[in-house]
Amino acid sequence: MIISKHQISSTKADMKIATYNLNGVNARLPVLLRWLEMTIPDVVCLQEMKAPDEKFPEQAIANAGYHAIWHGQKSWNGVAILARNEKPEEVRRELPGEPEDDQSRYLEAKVNGILIGCLYLPNGNPAPGPKFDYKLRWFTRFIAHAADLLSSDTPVVLAGDYNVIPTELDAYKPERWVEDALFRPEIRSAFQSLLAQGWTDAIRNVYPNEIIYTFFDYFRNAFGRNAGLRIDHFLLSPHLDSRLVAAGVDRTARGWEKTSDHAPVWIELADE
DNA sequence: ATGTCTCCTACGAGGAGA
Numbered sequence: 001m002i003i004s005k006h007q008i009s010s011t012k013a014d015m016k017i018a019t020y021n022l023n024g025v026n027a028r029l030p031v032l033l034r035w036l037e038m039t040i041p042d043v044v045c046l047q048e049m050k051a052p053d054e055k056f057p058e059q060a061i062a063n064a065g066y067h068a069i070w071h072g073q074k075s076w077n078g079v080a081i082l083a084r085n086e087k088p089e090e091v092r093r094e095l096p097g098e099p100e101d102d103q104s105r106y107l108e109a110k111v112n113g114i115l116i117g118c119l120y121l122p123n124g125n126p127a128p129g130p131k132f133d134y135k136l137r138w139f140t141r142f143i144a145h146a147a148d149l150l151s152s153d154t155p156v157v158l159a160g161d162y163n164v165i166p167t168e169l170d171a172y173k174p175e176r177w178v179e180d181a182l183f184r185p186e187i188r189s190a191f192q193s194l195l196a197q198g199w200t201d202a203i204r205n206v207y208p209n210e211i212i213y214t215f216f217d218y219f220r221n222a223f224g225r226n227a228g229l230r231i232d233h234f235l236l237s238p239h240l241d242s243r244l245v246a247a248g249v250d251r252t253a254r255g256w257e258k259t260s261d262h263a264p265v266w267i268e269l270a271d272e
Numbered sequence: 273a274t275g276t277c278t279c280c281t282a283c284g285a286g287g288a289g290a
Contacts, residue, residue: 023290024278048290050279075279076289123290131289163290217290219275261277261290 013271014245015112017043019159019232021120021215021262025049025078028260029057035253035264036064042084043111045118045159046070048260049078056080073104079118079160083111091115097141105138114240114269115149119160124181132181135163139190143197146235150198155239158199161262162233164191166201169211170230182231194235202234202267206247214249215262223254232265243269 018041022028025046036044044066049056053072061068067087070080071094081088088109095106105120119142124135149156165183168174177183195201203212213228222228236244246268254263 027278048278125290217275218277222275258277 015043015114015269015271016041016266017045017116017157017159017234017269018250018264018266019045019047019118019161019234020264021047021161021232021260023048023050023260023262025051025080026055026057027258029060031253031256031259033060033064034256035250036066038252039250039264039266040084041266043088043116044080044082045116046080046082047078047118047120047161049080050075051078069107069109071104071107073102077104077120079104079107079120081107081109081111081116081118086111088116095138095141095145097144098137101138106142113155115152115154115156117149117156117158117160119158119162121160121162121164123163124187127179127181127184132184135181136186136190139187143190143194146194146199147197150237153239154237156237157240157267158235159233161231162191163231164188164233165229165231166191166204166233169209170213172213172227172229177229182229198238199235200238200241200244202236202244203230203247203249203265205241205244206267212249213263214265216254218261232262234265234267236267240269243272245270 052074056070066082068082069088072078091108107118122135124132165171171177214232216223216228250264
């Protein structure tokens with residue numbers, strides 16, 4: 001689905017930014033390459049690569065026309081930023097505030113004058129427990145860093161798998177998720193406090209009242225039943241609000257063989 | 273509670289994480 005918010009047809013100058021939780025960059029390489037070729041995003045934030053740095057498929061991605069920077073880790077997590085026309089200029093590869101945190105969940109780079117933060121917020125289940133505590137700490141650090149970015153007066157996009165169901169509209173059966181780490185009150189209120197800083201939830205902005213899901217688990221034909229969640233988000237700094245012209249979810253890719261449990265999500269920004 | 277998928281260890285099946 002494609003809706004042009006301002007009834008402007010997209011031009012070559014528009015910048016398409018996507019986020020995609022892959023669930024294994026190597027297991028998913030054919031799907032990733034097929035999707036890149038089909039949709040040709042300018043910038044891509046990847047999460048859950050589940051591979052150490054030396055196993056990042058740099059050559060295959062370069063052959064597809066993309067420069068890349070990445071921050072991987074054996075078995076779990078892992079984030080990357082790809083860009084078509086220039087190499088992303090890395091700004092940071094971890095969130096400030098907890099030096100002993102060794103999980104690869106954040107990467108930040110400048111591309112075409114925009115600061116791109118690529119994040120994979122902890123899942124946090126089971127809740128309560130140490131994993132949920134880690135999610136809350138990570139979220140607190142992220143909120144503090146987001147405030148710093150807003151005060152920097154640079155256009156910023158924070159894209160990724162937030163593992164947050166923001167509202168009841170964002171879950172197929174919200175009553176089943178109330179105790180879950182993706183939907184607990186603390187998590188929803190943390191996300192709201194982020195928005196209260198001045199960020200725009202781009203997908204919800206383009207589709208104010210519609211059911212839009214980005215994740216469908218592998219069980220019980222969740223995708224076929226549209227039993228999904230909206231947990232992959234784009235937050236835009238105020239500089240970019242007027243440039244947001246379109247957004248969507250590439251549901252086609254979720255239907256492919258050997259695909260991720262997340263669908264790619266994208267936004268399009270008009271040239272300044 | 274269940275269901276499915278990926279990666280890891282270490283050679284085969286099971287655990288962890290999502």
